[in-house]
Amino acid sequence: MLLTVNPVQPECDVIRQAAKVIRRGGLVAFPTETVYGLAADALNPEAVSRIFAAKERPFFDPIIVHIARIEDLLLVARDLPPQVDILSRRFWPGPLTLILPRADALSTRVTAGLDTVAVRMPDHPVALALIRAAETPIGAPSANLFSHVSPTTAQHVLDDLGDRVELILDGGPTRIGIESTVLDLSGDRPTILRPGGVSREMLESVLGEVALAGDTNQGGEKTGLASPGLMERHYSPNAELLLFQGPEYKVLAAMKERLDELLSAEKTVGVLASSEDRAVFEGYPVIIEDLGSRKNPSRIATRLYAAMRALDVRGVDVILARGFGNTGLELAIENRLSKAAGSQVIEVH
Ligand code: TXA
Numbered sequence: 074m075l076l077t078v079n080p081v082q083p084e085c086d087v088i089r090q091a092a093k094v095i096r097r098g099g100l101v102a103f104p105t106e107t108v109y110g111l112a113a114d115a116l117n118p119e120a121v122s123r124i125f126a127a128k129e130r131p132f133f134d135p136i137i138v139h140i141a142r143i144e145d146l147l148l149v150a151r152d153l154p155p156q157v158d159i160l161s162r163r164f165w166p167g168p169l170t171l172i173l174p175r176a177d178a179l180s181t182r183v184t185a186g187l188d189t190v191a192v193r194m195p196d197h198p199v200a201l202a203l204i205r206a207a208e209t210p211i212g213a214p215s216a217n218l219f220s221h222v223s224p225t226t227a228q229h230v231l232d233d234l235g236d237r238v239e240l241i242l243d244g245g246p247t248r249i250g251i252e253s254t255v256l257d258l259s260g261d262r263p264t265i266l267r268p269g270g271v272s273r274e275m276l277e278s279v280l281g282e283v284a285l286a287g288d289t290n291q292g293g294e295k296t297g298l299a300s301p302g303l304m305e306r307h308y309s310p311n312a313e314l315l316l317f318q319g320p321e322y323k324v325l326a327a328m329k330e331r332l333d334e335l336l337s338a339e340k341t342v343g344v345l346a347s348s349e350d351r352a353v354f355e356g357y358p359v360i361i362e363d364l365g366s367r368k369n370p371s372r373i374a375t376r377l378y379a380a381m382r383a384l385d386v387r388g389v390d391v392i393l394a395r396g397f398g399n400t401g402l403e404l405a406i407e408n409r410l411s412k413a414a415g416s417q418v419i420e421v422h
């Protein structure tokens with residue numbers, strides 16, 4: 074069932090109904106500021122198992138626990154590292170997930186057997202009201218089928234999960250549009266496992282140097298293992314995505330060349346274009362999804378997944394995209410594009 078909810082001042086009766094489903098061990102899809110989540114009572118292992126079943130998610134991929142009050146951190150985590158205080162004050166509620174030592178009482182079903190737990194406080198009135206009314210921390214991955222693009226509208230959730238979810242709360246499109254930053258505080262130094270809405274620069278302004286998992290440009294050594302859920306080709310549309318990186322003039326030429334080849338091979342082609350690049354592709358028989366200006370990366374992030382899904386709906390075989398860069402929010406956008414591209418990142422020199 075789909076229920077509309079006011080995203081600014083959620084109706085009490087709607088929240089109460091959703092909280093009841095959670096307390097019974099059922100599943101509710103709900104909006105956060107990043108993407109829609111698929112919620113279950115994090116302290117009920119059977120309820121958490123239903124999340125994995127609905128998403129067809131492998132049991133080795135751990136789930137983020139969502140809290141609404143800082144005190145509740147101690148229900149799920151222990152031995153809090155000193156950085157938690159300043160990070161939670163600065164960035165919670167908000168798109169920052171912290172990896173912390175797991176509280177003994179928390180079921181390892183949520184953490185996929187790990188000794189650590191992922192926790193965040195979402196910045197969305199509906200999410201916060203739901204967690205408070207359910208009176209329990211809520212385990213919630215993105216509300217999509219495993220390995221598919223995360224949902225930024227209730228319709229996306231419906232398209233992916235349909236009646237596998239008892240209740241979908243429709244609070245309109247999500248604001249940020251890509252998933253939270255995952256920051257590992259369980260090791261020797263803070264490490265970003267997944268870039269997101271809180272940028273590396275924002276974290277560094279508070280913590281000093283922050284490592285980036287998989288980054289080889291920092292003294293040669295690879296920093297730690299990537300997050301267990303962050304395998305190649307994760308945030309994928311159905312179409313094949315080709316991501317071009319390099320200097321603008323060379324990349325656009327390479328994209329046009331590839332486009333000619335694809336069109337001669339009678340492929341249906343979609344382009345994820347910034348409004349700056351759009352004119353380059355307008356003369357071609359391609360489907361253009363305009364993400365907006367490169368000068369406004371937060372708008373690009375907001376639209377990215379909906380644009381990928383829209384191209385899938387149009388049945389394109391191949392999606393072409395030009396990279397956005399590696400600072401600020403652009404790092405998160407680039408990360409999602411390169412995951413969607415799998416190994417098909419084309420570097421033009
Ligand atoms: O913005 C978000 O974070 C959204 C909304 C719904 O809150 N949630 C989300 O959840 O993106 P999910 O399950 O799609 O992604 C969670 C990521 C996965 O890559 C998972 O591997 C990682 O967090 N993760 C969870 N627990 C972890 C842990 N203990 N150690 C390392 N990584 C962990």
Ligand code: MG
Pocket residue numbers: 214215223
């Ligand atoms: Mg996900």
